Amino acid sequence: METLAQKAAECLARVREKQPLVHNITNFVVMNSTANALLACGASPVMAHAIEEVEQMVSFAGALVLNIGTLTPPWIESMLLAAKKARALGVPAVLDPVGSGATEFRTNSSRRIISEAGVSLVRGNASEVLSLSDNAGQTKGVDSTHSVDEAAQAGRDLALAIATPVAITGAVDLITDGKRTLRVANGHALMTKVTGTGCLATAIIGAFLAVEPDTLEATAAALAYVGLAGERAAAVSSGPGSLQVNLLDALYNISPADLAQGAKIHA
Amino acid sequence: METLAQKAAECLARVREKQPLVHNITNFVVMNSTANALLACGASPVMAHAIEEVEQMVSFAGALVLNIGTLTPPWIESMLLAAKKARALGVPAVLDPVGSGATEFRTNSSRRIISEAGVSLVRGNASEVLSLSDNAGQTKGVDSTHSVDEAAQAGRDLALAIATPVAITGAVDLITDGKRTLRVANGHALMTKVTGTGCLATAIIGAFLAVEPDTLEATAAALAYVGLAGERAAAVSSGPGSLQVNLLDALYNISPADLAQGAKIHA
């Protein structure tokens, strides 16, 4: 029987082979690092947010990545439009609700995207996922003030309530559709000192969703791949500056065989 | 008696301990490097510019950083709103008037933020500070065409006129409230070949203002810390690309004890 690590390796091989176009409507902070991560992974990134073109752009895409990190109302309208088109076309879409819980504008915008357009997966940190569930708590800024374990039940409840899988990333990542749950134990603490590693993971999930229909397994595969790259990068880095550089090199150099060996995914 | 270098070390230790949220409304060029510098320093950065959320976001923040590098009118309105809220709540705010003097739009916008909202500190290069004083001169783009010495008297006059401390950065930085003046001799010339090192310094000043009420000493501490990181980074860099990476590593690795030893602050 195929293991989850072997499945992850197959997903990576398919990304490298198919080079899916990943359409990002994302925040200003991470646009460069996200595009570079997608290229390093083997995908083809495009950033396009104009209401005049998002529907046409997403129609060529293998996946759509929405990230509200530096949101304003026109960007949310573009995200809604793109997500609706993606849904109509069967293009998988992933939402990163950056800072949801910190301001009402972020929480409400995330909820609107989920309820009005719908996505294939929500990927957030523990505080963001808690903010989207009913037992919402206040958070501070965009860094999580809660652990994954604290948010695990809320994540399962949220996934059931919105009928959409949820990934909570942290020291050990949790991916759940409310019934089935996968955990990924790859990663390194120094990654939290580089801005946008969560956003980067969301974009890589997009690339994997473009080539694999099982959302939970594609997401676990992507998170194991990014986490393994972080482990390799941290081993040769002197701080967060070099980690950011080495992370891109590692994403580029990790082979499917490396991922089959290094992925720590368990049910 | 405590030296200024010892004070600087204490400020850094407090940033690492308190991890203040620093709310940035800044330019597109430096958002990534600014966020990474704040993380490397020990602070928690957030970028948020929507008029719908800036007041709520700044209410959790330890400091507000305003930077007009890629300004448009809606961004200036958000900066004014956030700065007024910060003032009402006692949250320190720092303004980086990028390119003031190059265009009337930049000069006027900087003046509006100072006069209509008020900030705790203005940090600019010599040309920018000259443009904000009465004896304003024309500059070219965003790189200074004047030396700190040429702008020293204008800086003191400006600080008195607007009742706000002013920091002029260059080969030797000058921080003044019009009466008391501190100078910081840390730094390296190669830093001028990396975009946004001035903006980065402004953001780090924000983190230090969040933990230290003496504005002049907090600013000198932050500039000594960034300058020392630049010195260390330059010593192991082959050019501006590696400097940018090594600067983040140095910001992360410099300890309070290192700063106590390496800070070159004098009255």
Added chain:
Amino acid sequence: METLAQKAAECLARVREKQPLVHNITNFVVMNSTANALLACGASPVMAHAIEEVEQMVSFAGALVLNIGTLTPPWIESMLLAAKKARALGVPAVLDPVGSGATEFRTNSSRRIISEAGVSLVRGNASEVLSLSDNAGQTKGVDSTHSVDEAAQAGRDLALAIATPVAITGAVDLITDGKRTLRVANGHALMTKVTGTGCLATAIIGAFLAVEPDTLEATAAALAYVGLAGERAAAVSSGPGSLQVNLLDALYNISPADLAQGAKIHA
């Protein structure tokens, strides 16, 4: 008789000496890397897109760089305004039609800038150049799906039709005004795995156009310089992350003599 490589070296020496201000209205993804590349090259970059200031800013500039990578209608209006002012003042302008051919909005916006304002040079990949010629083909995202050879005739026809030189970059770059054609064989395949290397080349072309009136030779010089930097960087890089860093170091460290020796420009 002076060779094209010697001419390239002279152009680089002049950029280093004159430090031209290069005014960029460019996309969010590459703003940081573009500014850093221009600084490494010896030029002085400024990013300014507000309709309130683009005409004043371009009036000080040695060159204007327009890049539609993350376009919206207000940005296109600013580009048109700046390009018209540049033309009136004799400031050279270069257009990078990122993703032209992928969406109608991009193709139409590129055409409007060319026809309504006019530029000194259009620099694109093969798919983008094909999209602007009459025999337009559909492309996918922002990565070329055609080779330079496939687009060579279309590039010559386009240059004649719009009376503007065209540069098509790829494994071997082609620069043509429809009659005369230069080719540049510098570069490295790993550069395609770093986002914005084409945009970076466009910005460097801007810096070279600021100091050299022969558009074809200035463009070939800039592309040889960037390509040589890519070759040097790739030789010491472990992947696209380190390539991005080493590329900036190489741009900074390549001397005019290095370029005279390494430039592979032929008619």
